[in-house]
Structures are given as C-alpha cells and as structure tokens.
Amino acid sequence: MSADKNASASHSSDLRAAVDRFIADGALDAASRRLSELWRRETGSATASFLVSRVEKIRDQLPLTKCKVAILRSFTVEPIMALLRAEAFTYRIDLEVYVGDFNTYVQDIVDASSSLYRFAPNAVVLAVRTEDVAPELTHRFADFAPEVARHAADRVVNSYVQWVDSFRQYSQAALIVHSLERPSRPSFGVLDSQSDTGQSGLIRHINSELRRVAGIHRGVYMLDYDALVARYGSEHWHDERKWLMARLPISADHLLPMAREWMRFLVPLSGRTAKALVVDLDNTLWGGIIGEDGMTGIKIGPEHPGAAFQSLQRALLDLSRRGILLAICSKNNLDDAMEALDKHPGMLLRSKDFASVRINWGDKSQNIREIAQELNIGTDSLAFLDDNPFEREQVRAALPEVTLIDLPQNPTEYAAIVRDCPVFERLVLSAEDQQRTAMYAGQRQRADAEHTFQSKEDFFRFLEQEAELSPVSDLTLARIAQLTQKTNQFNLTTRRYSEAQIAEMAKQPGWNIFSIRVRDRFGDHGVVGVAIAHDQGEQCEVDTFLLSCRVIGRTVETALLAHIAKSAAERGCKRLVGWFLPTKKNAPARDFYPQHQFELVEQNRDGSLWSFDLTRQEVAFPKWVKLVTLN
C-alpha cells in the first residue's frame, strides 16, 4: 500500500468526521458540500452507505427535489440502492426508493390497490431479465421448435402491452422499461446470427416491439439494457457466482454504471437538467494554449492528438442540437481566441454556435453569473466544463449550484464524459429545442434593435409580434408539460406537471389549457407560454400561468391573460382568480396581477390570492400584438 493511499484514507476519515460535526452544529450547507466532496473522492458502495445515512438526517432541511422511484425487478437490486441514492444526492435529488418483491411485478402492476400504487411513485423502473420473462428464448431455446419460440416472443410482447396498459390506467408516473438482453453465447452458436428467428433475432424483435409500445404511450420510456451491457462488455458486466449465490447478476464494478443509467432518466424526470453548458477554451476545446502556441501550435483536427478535442466538439455540437445552449468562459485575449474559433480549419464549433461569450481575464465565477443573466436562466441551470481543477474548485466554491463536470487527465476521455452526464439528457425533444441556438442569435439582434427606439410602444410595433393562442393538442402536449417543469422565473404558481398529468387534466370538464406561440420579425419563438384555467362555478381559477423568459416584458404576458379572461367571461364566469405563490426564482412575476388591476383577496404563508371582476372589467389585448387563434 503506497503512502498516498494512506494519506487519502486519513483524509476521507477526516471528511466523514467533518460531515458529522457540521450536522451536529446545524451547518447543513457545509455538511452537504463535504458529502459531495467525499462522494467525488471515493465513489463506491461503502461510501454510498455512509452518505445515505447522513443525508437521511438532513434531507428534510435541504433544498432537494423529491423523487419517488419504484424498482420492479426479477433480480437482486438492493446493493444498487445506496449507490443510486448517493448519485441522486449529487444532482440535488432526494430519492425515495421502493423495491418490489422478487418477480411480483405483474401483480404489482395489474392490481390497482397494490403496494406499488400506494407508494405513489413519480417513476417506475421495470427491470426484468430475459430468462425470467421468456425462458423459451434463453437456456432451453434449442429444445423448442422454431414456431414455439416465435409464439413465446409474441406472448412476451403481448404481456408487456397489457402491463403498460394497466399501469397507465392506475398511474401517471413515468415508466422506464428495460429492454431484454440478448445471449452472449447463443444455443446454436454462429448459426444463430444467420436468421431473424434465432435467439438474438427474436429478442431483438421483442425489443423493437417494446420500443413501439413505449412510443405510443406518454411517459413510457425504454432503457436499452441490452446496449448498456454491450457498452461495458457482457463478460465484465456479469458475475455468474453472485447470480448463483445471491441472484445478483451484475458484478460489483458495474452496480454504479447501472445506477447511473437509471439516473439518466431520473435527472430529467426530476427537472434537474442543465439548460446551458459553459466551456473553457485552452486545453478543453483544443489542446494547448492559443496565446502561447498560436494558430499553428494548438491541437485540433482529425488526427491525434487533435482528434480527442474534435470528438469533444462533436459531443458539444450534439448537445446543442438537443437544445442545450453553449457558452464560452475563457481567460484569454479576445482576438487570439476569436481567430482560433472562427478561422482554425480543425474546429467543428464556431463562434456562432455559442449563445454567450466571455473571453477576458476576470474571475470565472463572475463571468458565469453574467452568462446566466445574459441567457436569462438561473445559475443552477448551468453546467461548466474546464480542464483546470483550480478553476473548477473556484467555481464550485462560489457557485455550488452549477453542475461541474470533472475532466480526467486524458483528453480522449472528454467526449464520453460529456455524453454520459445525465443533466444533458432529454426524454422528449421539441422543435423549439432543436432551434434554440438560432433563436438566441435572433435575440441578440432584437436586443440591439431595442436600443434605437424612442418609446417602448414604438419598439413593440416594430417587433411585429404575432401571438398564436391554442387549446392543448397532441402537438403541444409535450411542450406544455416541459414548460411547466422548466419555467422558474415568470411562473405564478410553479406547479410542475408531467405529460400524462396534462393529458389527464385536458380530459376533465372545466379545465382549460392554453398555449401561446410567438413570432416576430426576427423569427419564431415557438410555444413559449402556458395558462391553465379551472372553472369552479361562477369563478375561474388560474391554476398555472407561465412564460418563458425570452418573451417577457414585451406584453405577450398581457395577451395571454387577456385571452384567458375573455374566454372565461364567454363561458359565463363572473370572476377570474389566481394565486401568486412566491419562490426563490419567480420575483419577475410578483406584480403581474396588481399590474393588471386584480384585487387582493387573501394573503397567507404560501402566497397571495388575486381576483378580477369579469362582469365589469376586461383585460385589454395589447394593440401591437396580432392575435391568431386556433381551435
């Protein structure tokens, strides 16, 4: 055992002692930071167990997002649970876990009164091994006639269809279905690959059917377990002895990868995603230092050693296609850096791909704050990528809410680390996501235009805004749910809804769900706002009212309010009422009701209730906004 291992052992026992001391003193923020540090230093089962036991003591007092996940399974998953909860903690998620009994997943799903549904999960994982659901397609495959095996495959698909149907009947939780794993050593050897009806072919068929089933239900997703095992290698993933001894098929080294794969779903489901990634330049986006090595010296291109950096740039480009904004924060001379960005032939990314750029010698955490302001998002929606551990620590200390991506020494690992980071996962992709960078480029032009007008009204007229108001439809459902989950600032009640919940609400009488889409002379913003109004006799209550930050302050909010007021009056309602529920983030929406002549009726700990008399007043639709209504 080397001396530095000893040093690290004593350091980690100090960290544990520090955690307990901070908890005893009630310094929970400090305790929580030490726990995260401990987890980074010593990621593993034993540490996870320590971490979970301490989080248990303080979780109610920390600003964590709660998420209840149920794991329905046909194998031992218990040793993964502490790892899963520890990982969740690092993404500020307080995970409560329910583990179903061995192989009782069918009863759990089809029985409306089962303990699964009593647990009221937000997400359910269905993790079933191929041999438990389809014995004819595993060890004894060679004993069966081909048509028996084909029938077995059909039976498996039908069972899943029924399970998913029942599940949707009783629960609106997200459902994550593991695909079935193919055998690494098929019964017929190489012959198995020669037809579609071999073991692999039939399991592939089941998996593609499962994907189809997931696609037609809202909030049902496939976790490609077969691909996950392949990524790590079947030989390494499995541990036959543990399977026989404890019904645990996964080796000790791969329990964490299993937990992390689940997190790729649970992080976006909990709304803990990053909206933008801030990157450094030298030795991150390219090898070397532009200010010293110059255009010919930096490493970026298709050949080693520049190839590793090109792979990272490809990964970043893929993120931007997913709707994640890119920004630069680098200590450099602006001219040197811009020349490399826009002129170097090896670069895949150019300056136009970045929604915000801070190249200067200032403090990185200050620059990151400014980037967040410019992009109109909270710093907790930012991730930061920098090769320099010193810069990372400085940012970590100043802005603990920023997701930090720790890069290893070897640049060839950079791209995979970025691709594996769960804060960038999205479970649905809207047209808005795919065009986001272009929209922000338009925004920069709009901001320039604003400076040249005499009055706000002149500017609003110049914008030629068009608001398209429409009731919820299949086309907008995903986007509406996404907006309720992601919008923090201009959001009056901050109620989060899943797609399935919105779909359910739309079916109920008295619920009116509208979305607003905005276009102007610079481009299409897409669907940027949601209002949900609930009729209760003579009064209509605004359940949800929100707008994406990029259209606030241009009277679009008034247009949306005017529309729901008018439609409530048309339905015979006499009053429009609505709560403002303050959060840390929604100050921009605080004065919205009073500004529109609503009167205060009630104020309590949670917020304030406002009312508008529809029989005597109306909310004027802004005259410079052209209204388009779709039914």
Add this chain to the structure above:
Amino acid sequence: MNPAVFDQIRMMASDLFGVPAERIRASSSPETLENWDSVQHLNLVLALEEKFGLQLSPEEIEQMKSVGDTAKLIETKLRSTPR
C-alpha cells in the same frame, strides 16, 4: 496484519454497519455488530471487490467471519494477484 488494509476495511465496515470506526476491532463480527446481517454481508463483499479490484469466491466469502479474518483474506489475495 497490514495496517493500511485493515484501516480501509474498518472504514468500510463503519460505513456499512453504521458504527464509528474506532469501535470496530479485528474481532468484530456479525455477533458483535448488530447491523452485520446477510444483506450487509453481501454489501461488504461487493464493496471489497469494487475497492480492491478482486473477486471473492463463495468459499472465501464463508471465511469472512470477522473484520480481522476479512482483512487477512484480502491481504493474501492482494499478494497473490499481480496488480
């Protein structure tokens, strides 16, 4: 006994069984540590395999009757497997 290996195992046992490290001795066993049940025994095995990069056979797992026995077993395995 190699003190570094013993200390690491003691810390793991402390994490897994929820007992302060200084209260764990070489003689600590499922009889003396309340939380050392079959579930935590499996977790200890997995934590050892993951930490030391080795695999334990069912026979070896049987031999882990105390923290001291476990440390001796791991030391022997670390000496015999070139790393």
